[in-house]
Amino acid sequence: MIADRDPSDSTDFGFREVPRAAKAGLVRQVFESVAPRYDLMNDLMSLGLHRLWKRAFVAAIGASPRETLLDLAGGTGDIAFAALEGGAGRVILSDVNPAMLAVAQNRALDRGLAAGLSFLCADAERLPLPDRSVEKVSIAFGLRNCTDKDAVLAEARRVLRPGGRFHCLEFSRLEVAPLVPLYDLWSFRVLPALGARVAGDRGAYEYLAESIRTFPDQETLAAMMRRAGLERVAWRNLSGGIVAIHTGWRL
Numbered sequence: 169m170i171a172d173r174d175p176s177d178s179t180d181f182g183f184r185e186v187p188r189a190a191k192a193g194l195v196r197q198v199f200e201s202v203a204p205r206y207d208l209m210n211d212l213m214s215l216g217l218h219r220l221w222k223r224a225f226v227a228a229i230g231a232s233p234r235e236t237l238l239d240l241a242g243g244t245g246d247i248a249f250a251a252l253e254g255g256a257g258r259v260i261l262s263d264v265n266p267a268m269l270a271v272a273q274n275r276a277l278d279r280g281l282a283a284g285l286s287f288l289c290a291d292a293e294r295l296p297l298p299d300r301s302v303e304k305v306s307i308a309f310g311l312r313n314c315t316d317k318d319a320v321l322a323e324a325r326r327v328l329r330p331g332g333r334f335h336c337l338e339f340s341r342l343e344v345a346p347l348v349p350l351y352d353l354w355s356f357r358v359l360p361a362l363g364a365r366v367a368g369d370r371g372a373y374e375y376l377a378e379s380i381r382t383f384p385d386q387e388t389l390a391a392m393m394r395r396a397g398l399e400r401v402a403w404r405n406l407s408g409g410i411v412a413i414h415t416g417w418r419l
Contacts, residue, residue, distance in 0.1 A: 182378030231256035241310020321396035
C-alpha cells in the first residue's frame with residue numbers, strides 16, 4: 169500500500185503543487201530568465217504603477233541616517249536605491265538570486281550609489297546576520313516567492329533591534345468588485361503575452377499571475393506576522409487592494 173503524500177512536503181508554485189525542496193530552484197530559474205528585462209517588464213505589466221507603489225513604500229519605511237535597512241528580495245535595487253536617496257544611513261540589499269544582484273550592482277555603479285550600500289546573496293529564510301542587527305527590514309514583491317513565508321517573517325523579526333519595524337509591499341486582494349474581471353483578463357491573458365514578446369518567457373509571467381492569486385490576503389498575512397512575533401501589525405491598500413503595505417514592529 170502506497171502512503172499518501174504528506175501535505176507539508178509540498179507547496180505552491182503558482183497553481184501547481186511542487187515538492188517544497190524544489191520551489192526555490194524553480195523561482196530562481198524564473199528570475200534568472202527575466203533579469204535582463206525585469207525593469208522594463210515591471211513598467212509594462214503595471215502600466216508604470218509599480219513606481220508609485222514603491223515610492224509610497226519607501227516613504228512608509230522612512231529610514232533615517234542613523235538607521236540600517238535590510239532590503240530582502242531586493243532584486244534590481246529599486247527600494248534600496250530610493251531608501252539611500254531618501255536619507256537612509258546604510259542599506260543592505262539582499263537577494264537569493266546572483267543574476268538579479270548583478271543587475272543591481274551595475275545599476276548602483278551607474279547611479280553613483282556605492283557609499284552606504286552593501287550586497288548580500290542570501291536566502292531570506294536563513295539570513296547570515298546577527299540577532300538584533302538592523303533597525304528596518306523591507307521586502308517588496310518578494311515574500312510570495314519564498315517557500316516558507318513564516319520562516320521569512322521570523323527571520324525578519326530576529327534581525328530587527330527592539331523598536332525596529334518590518335515593512336512588506338506585496339500583491340494582495342483587489343477589493344473593488346467591478347474591476348475584478350478586467351484585472352483577471354490583464355493578469356491571465358495580457359501579462360503572459362507581454363512576457364513572451366518582451367522577456368521571451370511566457371511561463372514566467374503565467375507564474376507571476378498565479379502566484380499573486382495564491383498569496384495570502386491582507387488579513388491572513390497580518391495574522392502570519394503576528395504569529396511571527398511582530399506587534400502593532402497594520403496594512404494599507406494601494407490601488408484598491410491590488411497591492412498592500414503591511415507593517416509590524418519588534419517591541
